[in-house]
Amino acid sequence: METMKQSGVRWIGEIPSSWNTKRIKYMANLKGRIGWQGLTSEEYQDEGAYLITGVDFDNGGIDWENCVHVPMRRWEEAKDIQIQNGDLLITKDGTIGKVAIVSDMPGETSLNSGVLRIIPIEGYSRRFLYWVIKSDEFWNWFNFRNAGNSTIIHLYQGDFAEFIYTFPDYDEQEAIASYLDAQCGQLDDIINDLEKQIDISKAYRKSLITEAVTKGLDKTVPMKDSGVDSIGNVPLHWEVKDIKYISQLITKGATPDDISIIKDDLHPIRFLKAENIQNGILWQEPEFFITKSDSINLQRASLQDKDILFVIAGATIGKVAIMRNALRPCNLNQAVCLIRINKDQCPEYFTYALQSDITTVAINLLTVQSAQPNLSMGNIANIKLPVPPEDEQKEIYNYLTTQCAAIDEVINVKIEQLEKMRKHESSLIFEYVTGKKRVKEVQ
Incomplete structure (x- = not known):
């Protein structure tokens, strides 16, 4: 087994002796839409160059169907952010730190000011860097950088240039990325399934409540039109x-x-x-x-x-x-x-x-x-x-308390499972991008 050494970075800890650490500005070019270009949402249109915004990031890729467009001159004037397939992107505003690798680009594409293009130089894998940014290696740095500031809403390009991370040689970077692609793909399937189960249970809970507070518990009573579309028919005596x-x-x-x-x-x-x-x-x-x-x-x-x-x-x-x-x-x-x-x-x-x-x-x-x-x-x-009359209000409350308690128990179990899976995935990514575990150990 390879010996370990101190990385010199508190949130990274020990790394393999053959690994190195550098600031991202020495390993990649960072390109964003600079302020003087003055692009505003008033210029958005249905045709022209695609424009990637923070809301278009979708599970590590770009949701092209929802992208807006801008005039072609806006794409032409900003050469540094003329996007290509394979480009690595990160959000700087809104939900900070979302990351995506561009694929299946349908046409000329640019960025709005809330997204940054990361172009690694030769010898540094953008696929590996994608997983680094998704890991606690990035988030521990970000939280340390902004300690004490509870109103941070922006990842400044100048700050991000100082982000320091650890890496092996290029071949191992690519091997780690391939391993995490496969492993996290399986974990994401489980996570997505749990999220759907939770959403379905929550929707069922709401539908059960809606049925009880609009129709009551006795399905034999005559009904009348409430006069409110969202309520529909209610018992005649309500x-x-x-x-x-x-x-x-x-x-x-x-x-x-x-x-x-x-x-x-x-x-x-x-x-x-x-x-x-x-x-x-x-x-x-x-x-x-x-x-x-x-x-x-x-x-x-x-x-x-x-x-x-x-x-x-x-x-x-x-x-x-x-x-x-x-x-x-x-x-x-x-x-x-x-x-x-x-x-x-x-x-x-x-x-x-x-x-x-x-x-x-x-x-x-x-x-x-x-x-x-x-x-x-x-x-x-x-x-x-x-x-309803007060006695029926109490009956409905008692009924829903029992029913919702059972549903909530199922939801809470699923939430607990979901959190465990997310923590497992987070731990897995961190261990491999910092060399605590090596790909060659599982091949």
Whole structure:
């Protein structure tokens, strides 16, 4: 066995004695669309040169069907980013660090400013570098480089030029790439299958909820048209009401200047954010706290038992949970609203109703073409929901609690399996691109 040596890089550790480390700027040319070219989305069109953006990266390749086009003069003026088959690309904006190797290019192609072209010089494999960038070798460097900065939204070309990685001779680079192509291809098939199973279970959960909160549990009762397309027919004796007519309070929180993750031992005031809210579940982690004076200023969002919490902004818009006394006292930030249901209603039922397709349709209609989707209190107040008699609300809640618990158990098992597979794949890639394991050992 070959002896090992210290790489001199803390996140790489030991490497084989025949391997080397260098900064990427010495092993590849980095080319991107420079600012003075001034390309804007107003120039996008249906014909012309293909333009690769960050959203076009798809499982290590490019989704050509969804690529926009730009005038041919834009392709001609930027020679350094006239893309060729086999080119290695990485995203610099949005979802940073997505990587792809270009293949099956259908015509002349260029890049927008959020994508970088990496052209390794002779002796350095772009296929090997592809796996390096997908590994923790890259991400440990990126996180170390940006330690303490929680607002990083860009991978600067100048910073990326300093990325240091380790490598063997060219033939072993190619052998490692071929090995990882095969092994990770099999793992990705398993991961994709698990993701589909989770999606199917989540869709079934939502359909079960939607059926129960719109049709009830007794399938023999006469029905009537609700007058709302997303609700359809409901039992004849049910009502359909705007949320504002079944609630005593609909309001949202606000964010004070200082939020601490360290609990005040004397007066801990918990501060809930969108991250704490999942479908029907209120998570205590991550923990945020505010001062007692800030809590007084946010009195309107001071939570009570059985208040419904509804995310009204951001990527998790529409997520719902219900407040329990165990978390009090606490307040909300501005991305979450509280709905305090009237005392003659069952809040738990409406927690499920807000997880149904009814709300999904309403959110899609209200946030269409919005780059940053968000809902106003007026939007929330005017969402229409089926309102059974209170005793039926409780029956439906009890039924859905039992049914959803069984589905959630299946989902959680699949999620756990998925995380294990992802960790295994991540570990496998890191071990081979840093020489902890060698391809020749498995051939």
